[in-house]
Structures are given as C-alpha cells and as structure tokens.
Amino acid sequence: MLEPPFPLPYSSTDLTGRVALVTGASSGLGWRFARTLASAGASVVATARRGDKLNELAAVITATGGTCLPLTMDVTRADQLIETVGRAEDALGLVDILVNNAGIPDAQRAHKMSIELIDSVLDTNVRAPFILCCEVARRLIGAKRPGRIVNISSIGAFNYDGNGAALYSTSKASINRMTETLAMEWARFGINVNAIAPGSFSSEMMDGMIERIGDVTTQFPRRRLGDPAQLDSTLLYLVAPSSEFVTGTIIKVDDGQAPR
Numbered sequence: 001m002l003e004p005p006f007p008l009p010y011s012s013t014d015l016t017g018r019v020a021l022v023t024g025a026s027s028g029l030g031w032r033f034a035r036t037l038a039s040a041g042a043s044v045v046a047t048a049r050r051g052d053k054l055n056e057l058a059a060v061i062t063a064t065g066g067t068c069l070p071l072t073m074d075v076t077r078a079d080q081l082i083e084t085v086g087r088a089e090d091a092l093g094l095v096d097i098l099v100n101n102a103g104i105p106d107a108q109r110a111h112k113m114s115i116e117l118i119d120s121v122l123d124t125n126v127r128a129p130f131i132l133c134c135e136v137a138r139r140l141i142g143a144k145r146p147g148r149i150v151n152i153s154s155i156g157a158f159n160y161d162g163n164g165a166a167l168y169s170t171s172k173a174s175i176n177r178m179t180e181t182l183a184m185e186w187a188r189f190g191i192n193v194n195a196i197a198p199g200s201f202s203s204e205m206m207d208g209m210i211e212r213i214g215d216v217t218t219q220f221p222r223r224r225l226g227d228p229a230q231l232d233s234t235l236l237y238l239v240a241p242s243s244e245f246v247t248g249t250i251i252k253v254d255d256g257q258a259p260r
Helices: 028-039 050-061 078-092 116-143 165-188 205-211 228-238
Strands: 019-022 043-048 066-072 097-100 145-154 191-198 251-254
Touching: 019 028, 019 078, 028 050, 028 066, 028 097, 028 228, 043 050, 043 165, 043 228, 066 078, 078 116, 097 116, 116 145, 116 165, 116 191, 116 205, 145 228, 145 251, 165 191, 165 251, 191 228, 228 251
Parallel strands: 019 043, 019 097, 043 066, 097 145, 145 191, 191 251
Antiparallel strands: none
C-alpha cells in the first residue's frame, strides 16, 4: 500500500521558524493572539500604541520560553506601518505571518459622526490593514517566500440592526472583501489571505460597549460572551502548514449570536 502524501492526521500547528506580526496586541484578542502564536513556536512582533502594555506582554511571553519583540506603532500613520515591518524583519527575519487585529468602533448613529471620527475608523479598520498586507506581501514576493495573512473582521460585517456603528459594520465588510481580493491576487505567490469574523468576545472594547448600552448577552441564545481563548484553534488553523489550500475565506466564530 502506498503511503499517503501527507501524514495522518495532517494537522500540525508547529510555527517554529516563523515570524508573526500582530497589531493591536496590547489587550484583548491581540494579546491572546500574540501569546498563542508564540506558544506554537513563532517569534512574535507585538505592536500597538501602548508601549507599557506591550512590554508586559513581552515579559509574559519570554517568561514562558517564547520570543516577543514589542514595537509601539500608531496604525493611522502609514510611515510607522512600513517602518515597523522593516524593524521586525531586521530583528527577527522576514515576517511571514500577519494578523491585522487593531480596530476601533464608532458606536454612533451615522448622521451624528464627526469627520474626524469617520477618518479615524476608516484609517484604523481599513487603510492600515490594507497597507500592512501590501507591505508584508511585497517583501514575501521579493524573497519568493510563502506567507499567511489573517484579517480580523467581525460578525458585524454581516449583520447590522440600525442602532449605531454603521461605519464599523461597513469597515468590517471592507475587510472581508479585501481578504477575498488580495487572496486572489497573491495566490500565485503562495500567500494565503483569510479572515476571522468573531462575535462578541470579552475585551476592553466590549467592556466599553456594555458600559454604554448594557448587558448585550441577554439577546444571545447562550447568554454569554466568548473568551479570546476560543479563537486559538481558528487562528492556528489559518496560519498552520496544513491549511495551505485555504485562502480567501472568512470564518465566522460567533456562538450563534447573530441571526442567520
């Protein structure tokens, strides 16, 4: 009997030798993503605006045997985005995993939003991920190396109840389409681009929302928020060697919170 071309099961999540850049890593999902990738063997570049929080994260990761480079970065500054990818490469090697996690809500009715808030949401949620995707891909293509990009969308990209955050929903729908188009453009280079669309998970952003509008979990079938740890398996699947055939996909992880 011929041996199968892949091991059984083909499900390794070993990221040894990989370099992962995570945005919005100072808290919430990004903090967890950075720790998860480091625990799987990747060298992690943790980025955010709050340097003190990044240093705390780096200390936690290194204390458990991982590698973490904390780099402060404002995602609304294109020059800092490009500079940070270069600094990461100089320190740890070519970035071949990118997790575009940084994002902000608008939490306002569309007609009440200031131009400054509109610009901030679009710059953070759409422009920054696009620039980072392109910068990381450009370097991978130049080096003739494959890579994995995971964009963090939201279940809000698919559902909106009309009670505020229309621009946030729009920005996350843009992330979904960005994921699909860049996946098509870069498939020939071995660069996979996918997205995760989480429902409501425990985070600083969610804490702020609950403080403003009350306990949202009363509307959910299971009356609970997700724990960031419950995204580990999805993230690792999308960056692992065994998902090499998966690109241009948006995976919903929402506990049945949103209507179908």
